[in-house]
Amino acid sequence: MNPKSTIKGRGAQLNLPNRFFELSHEMRNDFLEYCHKEGETRDTNKTTYLEVFPKSIVNKVQSPDVGMGYSLNAYQGCEHGCIYCYARNTHEFWGYSPGLDFERRILVKKDAPKLLEAKLKSKNWKAQPIVMSGNTDCYQPAEKIYKITRACLEVFLKYKHPVGIITKNALVLRDLDLLKALAQDQLVSVNISVTSLSENTRRILEPRTTTSKKRLETIQVLSTNRIPVNVMLAPIIPSINSHEILPMAKAVSEAGALSIGHTIVRLNGAIGEIFTDWVNKTMPDRADKVLHQIESCHGGTLNDSRFGARMRGEGKIAEQINNLVKLAKLKYFKDKAPQKLNCNLHQPCKNGQLKLF
Structure with missing residues (x-):
C-alpha cells in the first residue's frame, strides 16, 4: 500500500453519488490542479457531527438471520471506517454518500435516552433484549x-431491562x-x-477502531x-483474514469469551464498488484474488441477499470457512455457552420502581 495515495485514517477512498439523487458532486482534475497551484487543501477530511431528532429509537429487526429482535442506534454513520460495513448503505436514506460521508458525517441522536425510557414505560411493551449497535x-x-x-x-x-x-x-x-x-441480574451481554490478530490488517480494514491487542x-x-462476552469473528474475508479463524478463536477463548459467531463478507449495494476501489488501492497484488474468492462464495457476485445464505455463503471456499469455524467451536468452546438474558425483572419496574402490591 502506498500511504500517499490513500486518504489518511479512512476506510473508503471515494464518495459515491447518492442513488436517490439526480445530481452528484464530482472532484474534477482541473479543480485538483487549481488546489495544487494555489496551495489549498481540496478536502479537510474532518468529521462533522450533526444532531437529528427521530420520533422513536427502538427498531424492530425484520431480518430473520441476524440474531436480534430489536435494535437501538444512537448514531448513524460510523467513524470507525470499516471498509466492509453493511450499514454504509443506510446513509443514503439520510441524504449522504455511503462512502466517505458515512465515516465523516455522523448523525447524533441526543434524545435517545428519553425515547428509550418512553418505550420501556409503555404499557404495551414486553421485555425483550434490545441490542445497541444493530x-x-x-x-x-x-x-x-x-x-x-x-x-x-x-x-x-x-427499568431492569435486558440489553x-x-x-x-x-x-x-x-x-x-x-x-x-x-x-x-443477567441483564447484559457484550x-x-x-x-x-494482525495490526496491519486491522489498520487498513478498520482504520479508527481499537487495536487487536486492546480488544x-x-x-x-x-x-x-463476570460480564458475559461473546465474540463475532466477522466478517471473514477470503485471502485477507480467513487464515486467522483458528488463531482468533483460540485467542478470544483464552481471554474469556463464552462463544463465537461468524459471517462471510457480503458486499451489498454500494459497498461492492467502495470495497473494490479500496482493495485495488490497498492490496493491488491480490485484489483480483480477493474479489474472485468473495464472488465464489455468493454465486459469482459480490453479494447474495437471500436470507439464510447471505451470511454463510455457498461453494467450496464458504464451506471451508464454515467448517473451520465449526472446528474452532469444538476445539476452544466445547464446555462454554452464551448466557441467556433475563426478561423477567422489567415488568414490575414500569414506573421506575418495584410494585409492592
Missing part, C-alpha cells in the same frame, strides 16, 4: 463526546460500573467484534468482572 457502533469516537450510550445503559438499569451490546471499541470499559450492575484485553477485563 447498525452502527454505539462506542464509536462520538460517544466520548456525547455519552448517549452510557445514558441509555442507565435507563436499562433503572445486548455490539462493539469493537475498548471504550465499553468506561461503563464497567453500569455493566457490572446489569450483569448481577459482543466484541474481532476481525484480525483481547477488553474481553479479558469484562470476563474477569
Whole structure:
C-alpha cells in the first residue's frame, strides 16, 4: 500500500453519488490542479457531527438471520471506517454518500435516552433484549463526546431491562460500573467484534477502531468482572483474514469469551464498488484474488441477499470457512455457552420502581 495515495485514517477512498439523487458532486482534475497551484487543501477530511431528532429509537429487526429482535442506534454513520460495513448503505436514506460521508458525517441522536425510557414505560411493551449497535457502533469516537450510550445503559438499569451490546471499541470499559450492575441480574451481554490478530490488517480494514491487542484485553477485563462476552469473528474475508479463524478463536477463548459467531463478507449495494476501489488501492497484488474468492462464495457476485445464505455463503471456499469455524467451536468452546438474558425483572419496574402490591 502506498500511504500517499490513500486518504489518511479512512476506510473508503471515494464518495459515491447518492442513488436517490439526480445530481452528484464530482472532484474534477482541473479543480485538483487549481488546489495544487494555489496551495489549498481540496478536502479537510474532518468529521462533522450533526444532531437529528427521530420520533422513536427502538427498531424492530425484520431480518430473520441476524440474531436480534430489536435494535437501538444512537448514531448513524460510523467513524470507525470499516471498509466492509453493511450499514454504509443506510446513509443514503439520510441524504449522504455511503462512502466517505458515512465515516465523516455522523448523525447524533441526543434524545435517545428519553425515547428509550418512553418505550420501556409503555404499557404495551414486553421485555425483550434490545441490542445497541444493530447498525452502527454505539462506542464509536462520538460517544466520548456525547455519552448517549452510557445514558441509555442507565435507563436499562433503572427499568431492569435486558440489553445486548455490539462493539469493537475498548471504550465499553468506561461503563464497567453500569455493566457490572446489569450483569448481577443477567441483564447484559457484550459482543466484541474481532476481525484480525494482525495490526496491519486491522489498520487498513478498520482504520479508527481499537487495536487487536486492546480488544483481547477488553474481553479479558469484562470476563474477569463476570460480564458475559461473546465474540463475532466477522466478517471473514477470503485471502485477507480467513487464515486467522483458528488463531482468533483460540485467542478470544483464552481471554474469556463464552462463544463465537461468524459471517462471510457480503458486499451489498454500494459497498461492492467502495470495497473494490479500496482493495485495488490497498492490496493491488491480490485484489483480483480477493474479489474472485468473495464472488465464489455468493454465486459469482459480490453479494447474495437471500436470507439464510447471505451470511454463510455457498461453494467450496464458504464451506471451508464454515467448517473451520465449526472446528474452532469444538476445539476452544466445547464446555462454554452464551448466557441467556433475563426478561423477567422489567415488568414490575414500569414506573421506575418495584410494585409492592
